[in-house]
Amino acid sequence: MAENVDGGAGVLRSKRSATRYQILVGIAERQPAVSQREIADDIGITAQAVSDYLQDLIEEGYVRSPGRGRYEVTKEGVDWLITQTDALREFVTHVSEDVVGQVEIETALATASITEGEPVSLSMRDGVLRATPGGAGSTTAVAVTDAEPGQDVGVTDFRGILDYDLGRVTAVSIPRVQDGGSAAVDTATITDHAAAADLVATAGTEALAAAHATNLDPDVRFGTPQAVGEAAARGLDVLLLAVADELSTHLDRLRDSNISYEVVDPAE
Structure with a gap:
């Protein structure tokens, strides 16, 4: 295939x-x-x-x-x-x-003290680009600013392909309120999937209520089609709780971005 x-x-x-x-x-x-x-x-x-x-x-x-x-x-x-x-x-x-010419400088988080002009190795972790002193990694760049650990550092002159796995999205279809809403949801199903997720997003009031019913505090509540896709593209596994009639918009965007996903129906 x-x-x-x-x-x-x-x-x-x-x-x-x-x-x-x-x-x-x-x-x-x-x-x-x-x-x-x-x-x-x-x-x-x-x-x-x-x-x-x-x-x-x-x-x-x-x-x-x-x-x-x-x-x-x-x-x-x-x-x-x-x-x-x-x-x-x-x-x-x-x-x-x-x-090139518009975005010549990218921003990363320094994992250790970095000096301007120093070669750095780049990696993606927890959805954030990180820069480590030294050029031993498969993807390297040159620092254009000084930075202490945890600070933002500008990098340029990139070499290599950033090697990391894309995240996966688990999309839970939440019924509309006229179809039962959050009360029709098996909270245990959501809890099980949340345990493996790096980030939780909700789209729709019914989805927010379902999250609250499982004691989840969503990381993202607005602009979820873009946010979920970007998070997965940066290597994060996402649990998306979306009202049924909003789900297709999210899935279309994931397909366009070649992001893997599965849809779960948690209705009791």
Whole structure:
């Protein structure tokens, strides 16, 4: 099954997608005689990891193997590469024309004392970009301000792809008041899902009442379609309690942003 392209940057959404892309390109360049070790060395992963990715690509129909050590990209694989490459081209154009020059400096939280001009490693934790002194990480930048631990620090001259997993949204459909409202909700279901969430959002009065019935204090109550998607894009798992007739707006935005979600019906 083909992966969705997200606004031109789908292949950059995760390390897995980017690695799949690189492996398919490596096979296309070398087929039919393909050395897994050469591909592994080219993209900086182990030969065993390449083998695991190849098995997945074969199962999905993007690669076929007519014999040991021989691999070929299928028509479906070529179509996927073309789609992703076109999307990357559009994304690079957007970055070069619309982003670079406008947002040359990003803001991060310092994890330790940082001096202006010092190289830093970037990471995403708890939904916040963080800067750590030193350039040993997979994503690096240069500090343009001084900062003490916990302070904001400006960074620029980025190198590498920020490697972190997107968050997941659990959307609980809350009945409208004329359909029973919060009284028709199994509070135990909400409590169970809340335990695994980094952030709780409510959309609608019935949803707020359902949160209060389970002793939850929502982190977000307004602008939830944008806030929930942005939080998940920054790696946070979100519990969304949304009135039934508002839920589709949230799910449409999550699909457009390639954010994984599940919908739960907690009605008793």
